[in-house]
Amino acid sequence: MGKKIFEKNENIENCPVRNVIDRIGDKWSMLIILLLAEEQVLRFNEIHKCIGTISQKMLTVTLKSLESDGLVKRTVFPQIPPKVEYELTHRGKSLLPHLLALTEWANNNMSDIKASREQYEKVNA
């Protein structure tokens, strides 16, 4: 297996893996990245409509987080009413293949995982 992912007693809070998963692993980031990957460029309210169940607050918070990590580019058009467009950056696009791989794995394994969960519940009843 070669190089160690992390050494024992290392400060795990600071390891890059956790740091990335902390962002990707929240409730909405991954969905937004996948959506932007499909649609290329979207306005705030377009994203909001596509992900009907997200609140305005969480959409704002998540987009800010993605922007601050340099995964999403935010373009403001200074007009009234305002217009803001979002799209993936190069860095965001470079993350995409891995997310798509995870997505595919999820689609392939979800029914088995659900069966495992139900079996587990039944045994530990």
Next chain:
Amino acid sequence: MGKKIFEKNENIENCPVRNVIDRIGDKWSMLIILLLAEEQVLRFNEIHKCIGTISQKMLTVTLKSLESDGLVKRTVFPQIPPKVEYELTHRGKSLLPHLLALTEWANNNMSDIKASREQYEKVNA
């Protein structure tokens, strides 16, 4: 880009991607999977020592979750004092390449991401 990841107004809570990320995205699951991938088989307290900062409770909870999803196999040796071993299942191992890919991406991009965050903070001061 071909097939849609998710259709608009689809029930996002039930999509496989989110369902997987919900597990992987918690505080400890991914670390435990990576650790088991390296060490093959570990006892409860061995994992605990390797991940010094995890509480006993969260280790139990996380291992149960991974076991119920069929990603980790739990073997109890009926002896006193008890001995329990944990290892990845085939399904768990099949997830591994994607996690390693994410890990590598994280290592390659972390310094740039940190720089972006600091830059973002500076601009929005």
Next chain:
DNA sequence: CGGCATCCAGATGGATACTG
């Protein structure tokens, strides 16, 4: 239109004590 501020419920997870 694209936010921000505030308040609040529920989920997550840590500390501690106890057990077979």
Next chain:
DNA sequence: CAGTATCCATCTGGATGCCG
């Protein structure tokens, strides 16, 4: 050794209302 049980602090995220 490998847990379980309980309590509690913090974090996440939803609802609502206001603003340029």
